[in-house]
Amino acid sequence: xxxxxxxxxxxxxxxxxxxxxxxxxxxxxxxxxxxxxxxxxxxxxxxxxxxxxxxxxxxxxxxxxxxxxxxxxxxxxxxxxxxxxxxxxxxxxxxxxxxxxxxxxxxxxxxxxxxxxxxxxxxxxxxxxxxxxxxxxxxxxxxxxxxxxxx
Amino acid sequence: xxxxxxxxxxxxxxxxxxxxxxxxxxxxxxxxxxxxxxxxxxxxxxxxxxxxxxxxxxxxxxxxxxxxxxxxxxxxxxxxxxxxxxxxxxxxxxxxxxxxxxxxxxxxxxxxxxxxxxxxxxxxxxxxxxxxxxxxxxxxxxxxxxxxxxxxxxxxxxxxxxxxxxxxxxxxxxxxxxxxxxxxxxxxxxxxxxxxxxxxxxxxxxxxxxxxxxxxxxxxxxxxxxxxxxxxxxxxxxxxxxxxxxxxxxxxxxxxxxxxxxxxxxxxxxxxxxxxxxxxxxxxxxxxxxx
Numbered sequence: 001x002x003x004x005x006x007x008x009x010x011x012x013x014x015x016x017x018x019x020x021x022x023x024x025x026x027x028x029x030x031x032x033x034x035x036x037x038x039x040x041x042x043x044x045x046x047x048x049x050x051x052x053x054x055x056x057x058x059x060x061x062x063x064x065x066x067x068x069x070x071x072x073x074x075x076x077x078x079x080x081x082x083x084x085x086x087x088x089x090x091x092x093x094x095x096x097x098x099x100x101x102x103x104x105x106x107x108x109x110x111x112x113x114x115x116x117x118x119x120x121x122x123x124x125x126x127x128x129x130x131x132x133x134x135x136x137x138x139x140x141x142x143x144x145x146x147x148x149x150x151x
Numbered sequence: 152x153x154x155x156x157x158x159x160x161x162x163x164x165x166x167x168x169x170x171x172x173x174x175x176x177x178x179x180x181x182x183x184x185x186x187x188x189x190x191x192x193x194x195x196x197x198x199x200x201x202x203x204x205x206x207x208x209x210x211x212x213x214x215x216x217x218x219x220x221x222x223x224x225x226x227x228x229x230x231x232x233x234x235x236x237x238x239x240x241x242x243x244x245x246x247x248x249x250x251x252x253x254x255x256x257x258x259x260x261x262x263x264x265x266x267x268x269x270x271x272x273x274x275x276x277x278x279x280x281x282x283x284x285x286x287x288x289x290x291x292x293x294x295x296x297x298x299x300x301x302x303x304x305x306x307x308x309x310x311x312x313x314x315x316x317x318x319x320x321x322x323x324x325x326x327x328x329x330x331x332x333x334x335x336x337x338x339x340x341x342x343x344x345x346x347x348x349x350x351x352x353x354x355x356x357x358x359x360x361x362x363x364x365x366x367x368x369x370x371x372x373x374x375x376x377x378x379x380x381x382x383x384x385x386x387x388x389x390x391x392x393x394x395x396x397x398x399x400x401x402x403x404x405x406x407x408x409x410x411x412x413x414x415x416x417x418x419x420x421x422x423x424x425x426x427x428x429x430x431x432x433x434x435x436x437x438x439x440x441x442x
Binding site (some may be wrong): 018074082089091092093095101104108109112113117118119120121122124125126132135136138139143144145147 | 176260261263271272275276279299379380382391395396399400402405406407408419422423425426427430431432433434
């Protein structure tokens, strides 16, 4: 297993500011060196990924190494954003982990059908969230090879 | 905290002291927008639900000599087609056992330990439960089957050994190449006897195999409406960037390089199964093979 962690960005899309804060706190607990960027709806998410609009200053920077995606967001929800991400030749290579309160069968099945890399139900307690964030980052940055790591 | 406009909560709690404390926590969080009806036993609770519609049931597990809170929820399910979200609460000592019971009971949305010093977990659970007003069940996961496709018999043995070493609960099925994998997944050819069994919850897929390689197998799996939702982890010796990119492009969920020594392999298998079997929610529980 590799011992180095590249300093790539994790991108989280979630409309709930409390949830964003909790995840940010969880990342701090885990002492992850990667930076985390947040967007609050599907429109911001796509602008960020396409490095356009409010995010045109990102042009030229590498894509995020991982996307944590809520399903229920205003303006454009996670399901639609997921579809658009997996339809784009470059963006589809970025692992997308759905992180949502929904436990509905239909959401789970549809997310995997649309190409989500994983589906994780948001835990209720902060301790469990820290545990999940620790295991998710360990899996995606230590165990798994991601595209573009060699760059 | 973002709180939806609440209406009525039913609190089934036999301890008057605990009920008072819980009500305080709820009123602090939700203020006057919430109305809480308290039932001190299951009969009282049933009577209340007959008269009024509730947005949420908060249910203590132990109700003295009465049935348990989970038992009450299950009887409610028999008479009502749609329950509101249900949060089961318990005191600290028996939490682990109760969690097991609550997790297996359909109709229970969340399970929490009572915490009178800090209400944030309770309030968060309530917000989550109400945001998601569809009927929710804590997922009940049977032991899943993991299928591995690899043409190298030594690698097959090593992974099987790793599973044994880790005493993993998942069943591990092995196939030797891509064609066998597709037959296995489609329950045809020599795998037709598996027709009544649930599909695997996870596929471990080598890239380089005869007859049909991992790339081709992955393409066919992703093209199949029934099979495409099964997560695929490419598990290969190849570290080539082109294989890595192509793997994700074809729709692999993850790409993992097979380590060379056994101890590292055991560790990687442990991490993979922990992630896919206990952190991630898999679609396999909800899938039944086509008749």
